[in-house]
Amino acid sequence: MPISRDDVKHIAHLARLGLTEEEISHFQGQLESILEYVDKLKTVDVSRVDPMTHVLDLKNVYRKDSVSPSIDPQAVLKIAPAAQGQFYKVPKVIE
Incomplete structure (x- = not known):
């Protein structure tokens, strides 16, 4: 299945990739190979294969x-780096 240079540029744009002209040519051939393989898979007869969610049962x-x-809360607070009342005291991380 042929894929155009514009298709490759569009896919690169969607993926936020900046490609050189050489890379566009390179990926154009690779994407065509992938799509050809997908076309081959479409010819496989899967009418007698049950749908599955995972290959392993x-x-x-x-x-x-x-x-x-459970662990006694007071015992846990004793080993805490800092505590305030019955709670752990942690440093502020969001301003």
Whole structure:
């Protein structure tokens, strides 16, 4: 599938790339090769292939949600670099 120099320039503009004339010629050939390969893929018969979301048959593994004891907040505040009342004190990062 032929691709024009203007198409390459437009794609480069969308990608915010500044290309030289030599690079435009180089990428023109590469993009044509890619599009030719995509055209070949269109000829493959996939009518008997089930749609899938992933190539591997993966399933989410969930663990049972259970309540467990937490760390004592006062013990955590004792090891904090700085604390103010019952909260961590952190330096201001946004003006």
